Amino acid sequence: MHIMPVVTAVGLSALLFACVEYGKPPEKTTGAHDYNDYCAACHGPTGKGDGETAAGLGKKPADLTTLAARNKGAFPTTKVMAQIWGYAGKKGKGVMPDFAPLLEGDTVPYDGGDGIATPTPIRLVELAEYLKTLQVK
Ligand code: HEC
Numbered sequence: 001m002h003i004m005p006v007v008t009a010v011g012l013s014a015l016l017f018a019c020v021e022y023g024k025p026p027e028k029t030t031g032a033h034d035y036n037d038y039c040a041a042c043h044g045p046t047g048k049g050d051g052e053t054a055a056g057l058g059k060k061p062a063d064l065t066t067l068a069a070r071n072k073g074a075f076p077t078t079k080v081m082a083q084i085w086g087y088a089g090k091k092g093k094g095v096m097p098d099f100a101p102l103l104e105g106d107t108v109p110y111d112g113g114d115g116i117a118t119p120t121p122i123r124l125v126e127l128a129e130y131l132k133t134l135q136v137k
Contacts (some may be wrong), residue, residue: 029123031130038099039064039127047134059095068135075132078112082123102127 042057046051047064054061068075084099086124102123109117110125 010035029126031123031126033127034102034123034127038102042096047131057095057132059066061095064131065134065136067131074113075135077128077132078114080128081112081120082125084124 002045036045039047040051041053042049042051042061043064044054044061049061049063051061067080071079083096083105103121104123106122107119108122110120111117112120
């Protein structure tokens with residue numbers, strides 16, 4: 001008898017997932033998508049800093065898979081976001097290009113770890129969340 005709720009829950013979440021997938025607007029971006037479009041050329045497909053154009057750069061792109069490891073195991077979300085955000089305003093000064101498109105569009109309240117939810121561009125949040133998944137343990 002106790003198996004029914006489990007089956008129902010699984011069925012429901014599958015249904016929910018299907019709805020979410022179906023309801024997705026086609027132009028919706030994801031962190032993975034934006035990473036491939038904006039970052040992979042330099043930082044590499046897996047974030048190791050070995051992208052196609054990395055060799056031609058004066059400065060070696062950082063290894064983004066060790067961001068957490070280099071920060072005592074905690075992913076430095078706000079620092080990463082600031083890195084991307086900050087570059088938008090200093091065209092030509094840094095190696096990284098202007099990421100203005102990532103800062104446009106909807107914002108979501110996001111708590112980067114300090115307990116304060118700040119309105120943050122959703123694509124920036126998704127990108128940071130994606131980078132978290134690339135971290136080496
Ligand atoms: C044109 C090549 C290029 C592109 C494109 C690029 N980066 Fe970088 N990135 C670099 C280089 C080179 C460095 C190291 C030197 C510096 O900071 O300028 C760096 C450094 C960083 C750092 C600092 C890492 C650390 O160890 O502190 C972060 C975070 C970062 N990039 C994230 C991104 C993200 C996210 C994207 C995509 C939105 C991106 N980068 C796109 C070249 C690039």
